[in-house]
Amino acid sequence: MNEQLLGEWETEVEADATRVRTRFPAAAREIGRSPATTDPGAERVEDDVRGRLLEALARGADGATVDREVHDLYRFGDADERRAVLRGLHRVEPAPAEGWAADLVHDALRTNDPRLVAAALGPYGAAVLDDDAWRQAVLKCLFVGVPVDLVHGLDARVDDRLLTMIASYADERRAAGREVPADAERLLATTDTTTQPGQER
């Protein structure tokens, strides 16, 4: 990873927010990247590099500018760039407004791309999704094959409503003679089901 060049880019983006428009997409090629992988949860150098550019953006620009630039990075980004935006949303400090990027999380959860679904359920997504949307998102992980370990704060938030949904999904799979995802079995087996619906643990 080219730490020196990244430092220069951070300074540049902090001084002029529009520079992020071309630095963010070029970050993997110019600064550093991890070997290609299809693992949706892999910690990748280019994600961290892009996260640092988001931090620099937030340090230098006002909230409205940060909001616009981050939304545009997602809008015009390829899958790798979108993933990095989603994974970096909690690093945008101060946040431009409450729930300012919730629409990006919802957009990613509408795709069937495991990379984007996993990235949407990081710290920012977990904080911004209401319980209904969050449960649907966890269930979607089981459908598209995102390991549920990647869901930020999963254990603390599992409730009986979610377990009921997973149990029903597992029943449906068995009835069709199809395999139940190991993550679903594990959640059903290891989680204490005495808690009341919606209750935090």
Next chain:
Amino acid sequence: MRIFDPHIHMTSRTTDDYEAMHAAGVRAIVEPAFWLGQPRTSVDSFVDYFDGLLGWERFRAAQFGIVHHCTIALNPKEANDPRCVGVLDLLPRYLAKDGVVAVGEVGFDSMTEAEETAFVRQLELAGEHGLPAMVHTPHRDKLAGTKRTLELMAQVGLPAGHMLVDHLNEVTVDLVDDAGAWMGFSIYPDTKMDPHRMVAILERRGLDRVLVNSAADWGRSDPLLTLRTGEAMLAAGFSDDDVDRVLWRNPVEFYGQSGRLLLDDDGTAVVQPTDTFEGNSILRGERA
């Protein structure tokens, strides 16, 4: 025979074509952004098209063992529609992306002022982004369009080695050759060039700076005419190494100037294909 088709519009082609291309030796391609036959009416259509070139089409090609690159630009024909010109402001975002190996297709269609304005701006963008430029020459008044293209290259100060002038023929090749730019030849079933005329040009002026492409698109065209040209070269007495130079090493050298080819030195893909793109597979039927 390994083949790098430096100009082909796969968005308009079928999976049968991908299969046949791979069987013929095609391992890498460049898909230039161009007109879709049906005119676009807004900037958003371009954005979706560019995203498709970088996302879905790259994924589709990878399923057949072919590495897909693209060039990004506002094409000359649509440079005449004021509703589309705003895309010029978005180009820098796309020119910064991996796998975008040139600014193109730029150039002239009807030689209008609007075309020239967009052309010049995009040649400047190529310079600013360290990218080569890929230039379409017009069907009508080709000689005049080619001359003006070379004047603009000099005016903007783009190095000749960073310029590919495409769709050349016997009448326009020497102009471009003398200017030191790269020469592209589109081999078509009826129009433009055919394999035997192509071989005649190679015999006359050699293999330097020559790219041979199928330019296959939504019109009558054939993605295997690169292979046919290689075969015609061999039949005319060129060596296997000569064919490899024209059909592989030359395009790698030209587009490699971008630093954004997704190929290793031995020609294998740097980015491994994934099974699905945004959860969708090109295979029919439910996934396990």
